[in-house]
Amino acid sequence: MATALVIENDPTDDIRRLGEWLTDAGLELSVIRAHAGEELPADLESFNSLIVLGGDQNAYPDDAGQPGAPWFPQMEGLLRKAVRHRVPTLALCLGGQLLAQAHGGLVERAPSGPEIGPGLVARRDQAENDPLFAAVPFAPDVLQWHFDEITELPLMAKLLAASPRFPHQAFRLGDRAWGTQFHIECDTAMFAGWVENNADWLREQGRDPEQLVESVDAVMDDLFEVWQPFARRFADLALGRNVSTQRPSALPLLGNGNGHGH
Numbered sequence: 001m002a003t004a005l006v007i008e009n010d011p012t013d014d015i016r017r018l019g020e021w022l023t024d025a026g027l028e029l030s031v032i033r034a035h036a037g038e039e040l041p042a043d044l045e046s047f048n049s050l051i052v053l054g055g056d057q058n059a060y061p062d063d064a065g066q067p068g069a070p071w072f073p074q075m076e077g078l079l080r081k082a083v084r085h086r087v088p089t090l091a092l093c094l095g096g097q098l099l100a101q102a103h104g105g106l107v108e109r110a111p112s113g114p115e116i117g118p119g120l121v122a123r124r125d126q127a128e129n130d131p132l133f134a135a136v137p138f139a140p141d142v143l144q145w146h147f148d149e150i151t152e153l154p155l156m157a158k159l160l161a162a163s164p165r166f167p168h169q170a171f172r173l174g175d176r177a178w179g180t181q182f183h184i185e186c187d188t189a190m191f192a193g194w195v196e197n198n199a200d201w202l203r204e205q206g207r208d209p210e211q212l213v214e215s216v217d218a219v220m221d222d223l224f225e226v227w228q229p230f231a232r233r234f235a236d237l238a239l240g241r242n243v244s245t246q247r248p249s250a251l252p253l254l255g256n257g258n259g260h261g262h
Contacts, residue, residue, distance in 0.1 A: 002026070002049075002239050003027070003028040003029070003030050003046070003048060004022065004027045004028070004029050004047060004048065004050065004051055004238060005030050005032065005044065005046075005047040005050050005051070006019070006030065006031045006032065006051045006053065007032050007040065007051070007052045007053065007075060007078075007095075008032065008034060008035060009034055009035055009052070009053055009055030009057065010035055010055030010057070010094075011033070011035055011036070012056070012190070012193055012194060012197070013053050013054045013055055013093075013183075013185070013186075014031075014190075015029065015051065016185045016187050017186075017187045018051075018092075018184055018185035018227075018231055021228045021232065022051075022234070024232075025231065025235030025236070026235055026239055027049065027235045027239065030047065034069070034071045034075070035055070040071055040075060041078075043081060044078060044082060044085065044087050048087070049089065049090075049237075049238035050078065050087055050088070050089040050090070051090045051092075051095075052079065052089075052090075052091040052092065052094075052096075052098060053093075053095055053185065054094040054095060054145075054183060054185075055069070055093075055094045057069045057094065058107075059072070059097035059098050059107040059148060060101065060107050060108065060148075072098065075098060076101065076102035079091065079102040079103075079177075080102050080103065082177055083103065083176075086175065086176050087176065088176045088177075088234060088237045089177035089178065090178050090180075090234055091177070091178065091179045091180070092179075092180050092182075092184060093145070093180065093181060093182065093183055094146075095179065096150070096170075096171075096178075096179030096180050097148060097150055097179075099177065099179040100150045100154055100157070100168075100179055103154035103156070103173055104154045105152050105153050105154040105157070107148055107149070107151070108149065108151045109147060110146070110147060110166070112165045112166075114145075114146065114147045115144040115145075115149075115166060116146075116212070117143070117145075117215055118142070118143060118144075118215055118216055118218075118219045119141075119143075119144050119163065120141060121140060121142050121162065121163045121169040121170065121182065122138065122161060122162055123136055123137075123139075123160065123161055124161060126158045127160040127161065130160055131175075131233060131243045132178060132230055132233050132237075132243075133160045133170065133172075133230075135230075135233070135244065136161075137226060141219045141223055142169070142182035142223075143186050143191065143216060143219075143223065144182050144183070145183065145186075145191070146181060149166050149168065149181065150168040150171075150179075151168075153168055154173060156173065156174075157171040157172065158171060158172045158173075161180075166181060168181065169181045169182060170182075184223070184230065184231070187220065188213065188217040188220055191213065191216045192213045192216075195213050
């Protein structure tokens with residue numbers, strides 16, 4: 001059975017609905033809870049794909065040069081191996097930041113402040129021929145929760161989605177490794193947990209925690225319309241099946257993110 005390696009960096013950010021979509025599409029998931037001390041493998045030979053989730057840590061080292069988490073250097077090594085050996089990879093938020101950083105990109109505290117809640121990103125021209133993003137609507141709904149951002153992409157990265165405040169919302173390295181700044185794994189309950197853990201800070205920022213959770217819940221169906229087929233395309237790639245890049249004609253252009261990387 002084809003197995004995806006899932007690396008969980010934070011107990012509050014598991015694979016959730018993305019995991020359901022992937023298993024429905026035929027992928028088995030092997031979850032390593034690195035935050036709980038579970039060891040990462042030395043290589044990816046036993047896996048047909050790699051998924052790196054978000055977390056509360058910073059992707060970049062602290063002032064003393066210590067990594068955001070003890071396992072980050074080894075995980076960046078796995079991300080480099082994944083790109084080099086063309087292992088289908090999906091890295092979300094903190095995971096996307098680590099994918100970029102592992103290949104020479106730059107991650108920093110976002111100069112324009114955090115991005116939290118529902119929002120839109122816009123596909124870039126290079127997404128037109130991308131196996132995963134070609135069938136994504138021009139301006140899909142996404143969920144955000146991040147304080148840091150990728151300020152410089154790796155030199156060989158292909159930019160696939162952007163937004164006015166955060167120009168590096170999604171990118172690809174090689175032909176099989178994708179990073180996103182936004183979350184596609186998150187359901188309302190997960191986001192509500194993040195809000196509850198940061199409710200006082202959100203109020204200080206002028207955000208109403210209850211209204212924020214309601215706004216997230218209101219876009220869950222729209223998120224499903226875009227990102228469930230996206231997950232299936234990733235599973236198809238991992239399983240060696242044909243990947244359809246045709247945008248469904250019935251799919252509308254849909255409209256309507258205290259952690260650090262999450």
